[in-house]
Amino acid sequence: MFARAITMIGLLVGSTAQGTAAFAADHSVALVLGVNGSPFYEALACGASDEAKKLGLTLNVSAPSQFAADQQVPVVDAVTARHPAVAVIVPTDSQALVAPMRALAKSGVDVVTADQTLNDTSFLKAQIETDNLLGGKLAADEMNTLLHGKGSVLVITQPPGSTAQDERTAGFVTELKTFPGIHYLGAQYQSDDPQKAAEIVTSSLSAHSDLAGIFSTNDQGAIGAITGLRQAGAGKRVKLIAYDAATPEVSAFKNGTIAALIAQNPKQEGEVAMEVAAKLIAGKKVAPTVYSDIAVIHDGDNAKADAFAYKADCSL
Amino acid sequence: MSAQANEADPGRWSRRLGGGWILLLLIALMVTFSLLRPHAFPSVYNLMTLAVDAAILLVLALGQTFVIITAGIDLSVGSVLVFASVIGARVMLAIGGASGGSFGTTDASWGVVALGTVAAILAGMLWGAVNGVLVAVARIPALIVTLGSMGMALGFAQIVTGGLDVRAVPELLVDHVGTGTIFGIPVLILIAVIVTVLVAVLLHLTRFGSRTFAIGSSAEAARRAGIPVQWQTVQIYTLAGALAGLGGVMALARFSTTTIGGHTADNLTTISAVVLGGTSLFGGVGSIAGTVIGVFIPIVLLNGFVIIGIPPFWQTVTMGAVLVLAVYIDQLKRRARQRS
Numbered sequence: 329m330f331a332r333a334i335t336m337i338g339l340l341v342g343s344t345a346q347g348t349a350a351f352a353a354d355h356s357v358a359l360v361l362g363v364n365g366s367p368f369y370e371a372l373a374c375g376a377s378d379e380a381k382k383l384g385l386t387l388n389v390s391a392p393s394q395f396a397a398d399q400q401v402p403v404v405d406a407v408t409a410r411h412p413a414v415a416v417i418v419p420t421d422s423q424a425l426v427a428p429m430r431a432l433a434k435s436g437v438d439v440v441t442a443d444q445t446l447n448d449t450s451f452l453k454a455q456i457e458t459d460n461l462l463g464g465k466l467a468a469d470e471m472n473t474l475l476h477g478k479g480s481v482l483v484i485t486q487p488p489g490s491t492a493q494d495e496r497t498a499g500f501v502t503e504l505k506t507f508p509g510i511h512y513l514g515a516q517y518q519s520d521d522p523q524k525a526a527e528i529v530t531s532s533l534s535a536h537s538d539l540a541g542i543f544s545t546n547d548q549g550a551i552g553a554i555t556g557l558r559q560a561g562a563g564k565r566v567k568l569i570a571y572d573a574a575t576p577e578v579s580a581f582k583n584g585t586i587a588a589l590i591a592q593n594p595k596q597e598g599e600v601a602m603e604v605a606a607k608l609i610a611g612k613k614v615a616p617t618v619y620s621d622i623a624v625i626h627d628g629d630n631a632k633a634d635a636f637a638y639k640a641d642c643s644l
Numbered sequence: 645m646s647a648q649a650n651e652a653d654p655g656r657w658s659r660r661l662g663g664g665w666i667l668l669l670l671i672a673l674m675v676t677f678s679l680l681r682p683h684a685f686p687s688v689y690n691l692m693t694l695a696v697d698a699a700i701l702l703v704l705a706l707g708q709t710f711v712i713i714t715a716g717i718d719l720s721v722g723s724v725l726v727f728a729s730v731i732g733a734r735v736m737l738a739i740g741g742a743s744g745g746s747f748g749t750t751d752a753s754w755g756v757v758a759l760g761t762v763a764a765i766l767a768g769m770l771w772g773a774v775n776g777v778l779v780a781v782a783r784i785p786a787l788i789v790t791l792g793s794m795g796m797a798l799g800f801a802q803i804v805t806g807g808l809d810v811r812a813v814p815e816l817l818v819d820h821v822g823t824g825t826i827f828g829i830p831v832l833i834l835i836a837v838i839v840t841v842l843v844a845v846l847l848h849l850t851r852f853g854s855r856t857f858a859i860g861s862s863a864e865a866a867r868r869a870g871i872p873v874q875w876q877t878v879q880i881y882t883l884a885g886a887l888a889g890l891g892g893v894m895a896l897a898r899f900s901t902t903t904i905g906g907h908t909a910d911n912l913t914t915i916s917a918v919v920l921g922g923t924s925l926f927g928g929v930g931s932i933a934g935t936v937i938g939v940f941i942p943i944v945l946l947n948g949f950v951i952i953g954i955p956p957f958w959q960t961v962t963m964g965a966v967l968v969l970a971v972y973i974d975q976l977k978r979r980a981r982q983r984s
Contacts, residue, residue, distance in 0.1 A: 364956045388953035393960055396906035397899055402697040402943060406950035409690035410681075421906075423811055424899035427823050435689075487905045488808045519905055 355384060357605045358407045359598075360400070361391035362418040362444065363520065367547060367574035368594050369418065370640035372442065375598025376416070377642050383606045388412070395490070395520055397424035404428045407437075414438045414605040416456075422447045422491045438608045442601050443594075444492045454604050454614045458592045458622050460492045464499025464545075466624050467569050470588045471500075471541050472507045474567045474627075479540025482532050483515040484525050484549040496545040496571060513539070518549055525552025526559065533560045541567045547574035547638075554580045573625070573636045581625070581633050591636040593621040665977055666920055666937050666970060670944065677948035684951045692830060694940070694947055699836035700725075700898065702939045703891045705914040706843045707772075707884030709935045712918050713847075713860045714880055715927025716779060716786035721888045722910030723797035724771045728892030729902045730801040732764030733810035740814055749900065752814035760814075764896075765889035771797050772885015776878035794911065801904055810902045822897035832894055839890065844932035856880060860927030913942065916967050922974060941966065 359376055361369040373389045380387035390407065392399035400420045405428055407415050415437050419425035426448045433439045433451040441449075442456045449455060471481060483500060486493040497515055504512050513536060518524040525548065533539055533556075542557075544550040550570030557563045563585050570577055573591040580586045597620045607614050625632045678686040704721045711718045739759065740752030752760075771793055778789040824831045847853040855876050858866040867873050895903060919925060920941055921934025942963055949959045 361956075364960065388950075389955065390950045390953075390959075391956040393956075394906075394909065396908065397901075397903050398700075398895070398906035399909065401899070402693075402946055403950055405693040405697060406690075406947040409684045409687060409693060409947070410951045410953075411684060421809075421899070421901065421903065423809070423901040424903055427818075427898075427900060431823075487802075519908070 354413055355609060356386045356388065356410075356412040356414075357602065358410060358412040358415045359387060359389045359442075359601070360403055360407060360415065360417040361389065362400075362420050363395040364391040364393050366395075366520075367638040367640065368572055368592070371638035372418075372594035372598040372601075374640050374642040375595030376602050377598070379599040379602035380605075383602055385602060385606060385609070387602070392420070395420050395486075397421035400425065401428050404432060408432045408435055411435065412437060413609050414440065414453075416440045416442050416601045416605060418443045419446055420444070420490060438605075440601060440604055440608070442597055444490055446491075452616075453608055454616060454618060456597055456600050456604065456618045456620060457492075458597070458620050460495035461499035463571065463590050463592075463622050464496040464501075465503040466622070467496070467543050467571070467588075467590050468500045468503035468507075470590075470624055470626070471504070471543060471567065471569055472510060474569070474587050475510065475540050477507055477509040479509075480511045480513050480536050480538045481541040481543065482513045482528075482536075482539060483543050483545065484518060484528055484553055485515050485545040486549075487517045487519055493545050500543055500545075510541075511538075518552060520546075520548045522548050522552030522555060525549045526556035527552075529553045529556025530560050533562055533566075539566055541569070544568065544570045546570075547572040547577055550574075550580070550586065551576050554585050557585065572638065573633060574638050578633045578637045582630050584627075587627055589625040589633060589636070591623045591625055591633075593623075593636065594638055596620050665974055666922060666934065666941070669966075669970060670937050670941055673941070673944050673948065677944070677951065680948075681951050685948060690947070690951075692833070694943055695833045695836075696830050696898075697947070698939050698943050699830075699832040700891050700894045701910065701913055701917065701943070702836045702936060703839055703887050703894065704910055705917045705935050705939050706840060706932065707887035708914040708918050709921070709923055709930055709932060710843075710847065710856055710880045711786070711884050712915070712923050712925060713856050713927060713930040714877060715860050715863075715925070716877070716881070717790060717915065717925075718775065718881065718884050719787065719790040719911045720771060720775060720794040720797055721884065721891075721914055722907035723794045723801070724768050724885055724888040725892045725895060725910065726902070726904055726907050727771065727797040727801040727804075728764040728768040728889035729896045730804050730810060730892075730904070731767040732760040732889075732893050733813060733896055733902050734804065735763040736760035736814050736817075737810060737812050740812075749815035749818055750812050752816065754816060757814050757817050760817075761890075761893045764892045765886050768885040768887070768889020768892060769882050770885065772882040772888070773878060775885065776881030779881060780874040780877035790911075798904075801902075805902070805904065809904055813896055813900050817893075817897045818900040821894070822900060832898060835890075835894060839887070840932060840936060843887075847930075847932055852876075852879075857928055857930075860924075860929070862928075914939075916942070920967065920970050941970070 390403050392403050397420050430451050438453045440454045445455050485497050516528040544553050567587040569588045570586050571590045573589050604614050736756050740750040740756045778784050779786045821831045855871050917938035918935050921938030923930030
């Protein structure tokens with residue numbers, strides 16, 4: 329902690345010393361995460377930070393305090409004022425971020441989206457994403473296998489508006505329709521709030537005695553769902569499939585509370601983002617859409633879960 | 645402003661400037677960031693951006709100032725903003741025309757935009773009036789009333805939309821208000837400035853304003869002096885609701901979509917802005933100028949930190965620390981003034 333504080337003072341002092349030299353911003357990359365302190369985004373930032381060091385880029389990471397457009401737009405605006413060479417942004421809303429990000433692109437910054445995307449992609453240099461529709465589909469197939477094709481299934485997700493979350497749900501629901509024995513109970517919303525997710529699970533259990541499966545589209549929902557299942561003593565009865573591989577999810581997976589994980593590879597996403605940035609700075613061509621890994625981790629495959637666990641093991 | 649305040653009291657003007665100290669803090673912050681990043685921070689673009697970022701919060705904070713001067717509190721502003729923006733967007737969509745030129749817009753006319761704006765402001769006023777009646781007539785503590793309406797307004801917004809953000813907003817609103825400029829100044833800033841001036845006149849130069857201060861100083865004394873305390877309180881909360889409604893239209897224009905998942909922190913942001921600006925949570929003291937300064941402090945901090953590149957976790961810590969420290973120093977100054 330003290331070391332962090334000292335580095336920060338160092339940063340401040342260093343930045344005064346640099347003075348105007350800071351404007352020679354040909355290798356500077358800004359990374360705007362979706363929210364502060366989420367395991368997924370911290371891991372993404374770590375991957376980016378390590379890769380940036382390798383490639384000789386100066387990386388600056390910033391993030392809003394909540395996963396919401398009204399909190400993120402000021403951060404994006406500040407990045408525009410900073411004027412880096414490349415800005416990699418995780419847009420928290422596919423529509424609300426279009427205007428500020430377009431302004432950023434107009435100011436001469438190469439704009440790249442990571443993890444989520446926008447409704448208007450005309451001004452983007454590249455998009456790095458995981459195939460969320462596929463992730464949802466894989467979760468549905470896994471659910472069908474686990475439930476032997478019978479039972480009621482609930483989805484816990486973010487309120488509509490974030491493309492990644494919406495697509496995971498859409499992919500899951502579309503695939504679920506192909507299994508006649510599975511009854512879909514609909515989606516319930518939690519705004520990155522484990523407490524709310526826990527309440528949703530406990531009340532759904534009261535309402536539907538045949539609740540057999542839950543799919544959570546992110547880690548916060550999964551953490552809450554685990555709590556809810558434990559509280560209701562239904563951990564063994566209800567199969568929980570969760571997106572992401574945050575540390576608490578991996579522990580719950582090893583304990584058998586989570587039946588399967590749909591893991592992304594945020595570290596790799598961060599690395600890819602920096603590779604794309606370096607290419608853009610060097611004036612090379614980049615592919616418009618770059619997909620990063622997605623993996624289904626089946627029950628009992630602890631080694632794979634460990635390999636995919638979202639670790640923020642770097643000093644940003 | 646207590647009733648017996650002397651016209652020549654020098655503290656009166658410094659109070660109107662938010663104790664003066666907060667203004668110095670804001671200037672110090674801006675100077676520091678400008679020195680650290682002379683090309684990025686003090687650029688015209690960035691200062692405009694800061695003002696645009698502040699515009700919606702400022703409009704909300706103006707209403708909050710009135711409420712806090714009466715020793716009340718309004719936790720529902722963010723949710724009322726969301727509700728009003730949903731109602732406004734729905735009205736515009738219902739009477740608006742076909743799809744617009746760009747994704748997620750409609751080609752609705754200015755008349756449609758005006759109707760939607762009126763609907764949004766009325767929706768905001770409705771929640772404000774509900775708050776006011778429950779506080780003044782039913783005598784339920786403001787904290788509880790507005791905590792309740794915070795949930796209800798957001799819940800109704802979700803019911804009306806089925807939880808799905810309304811994505812189709814009139815193109816005119818987005819292009820001319822959300823991102824538009826008049827004489828090079830963003831329209832959102834102009835709206836905020838006009839509303840601020842009107843509200844400052846209302847608070848500091850009219851009977852409505854002095855009655856607001858009187859209720860905050862002592863509701864009992866105000867009642868005995870013949871001020872219709874209940875009616876005045878209902879009006880003040882309704883004003884806060886109306887401003888939240890206007891904020892809803894501004895947010896709709898700025899984000900070109902409703903933002904149901906957002907604005908959860910607006911209540912605390914506006915309360916801290918008002919308090920930073922020297923308005924007392926115990927009522928009876930406050931100023932619009934102070935609130936304007938108070939709104940800018942967290943926005944300037946965030947912007948400066950991002951530009952300098954301070955890690956986000958430190959930003960969160962610093963924001964909290966600055967709030968406590970600023971109010972503490974303000975208290976010290978006040979006590980020194982009272983002793984002298």
